[in-house]
Amino acid sequence: MNFYTYQAEARKTAIYPELGNNLMYPTLGLCGEVGEVAEKVKKIIRDQDGKWNDENRKELTKELGDVLWYIANIAEELYLPLEYIALVNIEKLKSRKERGKLKGSGDDR
Numbered sequence: 001m002n003f004y005t006y007q008a009e010a011r012k013t014a015i016y017p018e019l020g021n022n023l024m025y026p027t028l029g030l031c032g033e034v035g036e037v038a039e040k041v042k043k044i045i046r047d048q049d050g051k052w053n054d055e056n057r058k059e060l061t062k063e064l065g066d067v068l069w070y071i072a073n074i075a076e077e078l079y080l081p082l083e084y085i086a087l088v089n090i091e092k093l094k095s096r097k098e099r100g101k102l103k104g105s106g107d108d109r
């Protein structure tokens with residue numbers, strides 16, 4: 001599966017108010033799903049001394065998929081292909097690496 005296919009398939013399952021004109025809904029959903037990832041990782045630290053297992057991997061696969069779904073739908077709301085977002089991100093990181101700017105802060109470094 002590629003980003004284009006994923007984004008199209010994810011959109012087919014999107015049901016929320018004012019679909020196509022609602023940036024807030026998928027953004028809030030993304031925050032919730034990121035929280036679910038963090039909660040599962042926290043419990044691995046608390047209950048398993050930070051050592052993850054196959055069951056944790058399975059659970060985190062699902063939660064990371066939920067994160068991806070919301071990112072794809074935020075991208076849809078903005079008329080942005082997920083593929084384009086991925087390319088822009090990698091180009092940004094490559095440029096920072098080449099310039100020795102991977103560490104540090106600031107969005108436009």
Ligand SMILES: [Mg+2]
Pocket residue numbers: 033036062063066
């Ligand atoms: Mg979830």
